[in-house]
Amino acid sequence: EVQLVESGGGLVQPGRSLRLSCTASGFTFGDYAVSWVRQAPGKGLEWVGFIRSNAYGGTTEYAASVKGRFTISRDDSKTIAYLQMNSLKNEDTAVYYCTRYYGDGFDYWGQGTLVTVSS
Amino acid sequence: SYELTQPPSVSLSPGQTARITCSGDALPKHYAYWYQQKPGQAPVMLIYKDNERPSGIPERFSGSSSGTTVTLTISGVQAEDEADYYCQSADRSGNPLFGGGTNLTVL
Secondary structure (H helix, E strand, O other): OOEEEEEOOEEEOOOOOEEEEEEEEOOOHHHOEEEEEEEOOOOOEEEEEEEOOHHHOOOEEEOOOOOOOEEEEEEOOOOEEEEEEOOOOHHHOEEEEEEEEEOOEEEEEOOOEEEEEOO | OOOOEOOOEEEEOOOOOEEEEEEOOOOOOOOOEEEEEOOOOOOEEEEEOOOEOOOOOOOOEEEEEEOOEEEEEEOOOOHHHOEEEEEEEEOOOOOEEEOOOEEEEEO
């Protein structure tokens, strides 16, 4: 059974940093891209970024709203993906979902972790 | 910039057929995907590559595509289908893009 479990969310002040983790199981983690999708309270889904598998260079893409502030990385030996979030803003407050990104769609989702940016 | 436009809400009675549209200039160039999100839960993929259904998704959910519009059809809507529905495709860079979501209410 494919499982994705996010952790690391919480309350953080504007301008500070936070790192989210996504622990995967139930599939060959290294064969797949991993993406982060967020959802602000009461709002719709917003793609944040993704990291390709190492077979495709392990390169990353980001939404314009987070480019230069957020970084996605992966450790295939531990089957974990990370979302490093720097220079956080109030508008980054959201539930952050880790997803398996396959064929240009998100076929499996974690339960999400809440990040609240507030002073 | 590319956008995917969905109606904010759809309401209908049990047993009726729901058709939720998603419009965007990029749709002829990229596949569309559909997700269902119930309150307090993570989204679930309903349709991939315009009209394919993942295993475990009931047959009453189907997808279609015509030009710049894709449609999610729910045949014989049930109370348990009450949820938010999102389409997703790609922008001009090939990066993922979501529609604004449609809230389906089953009266």
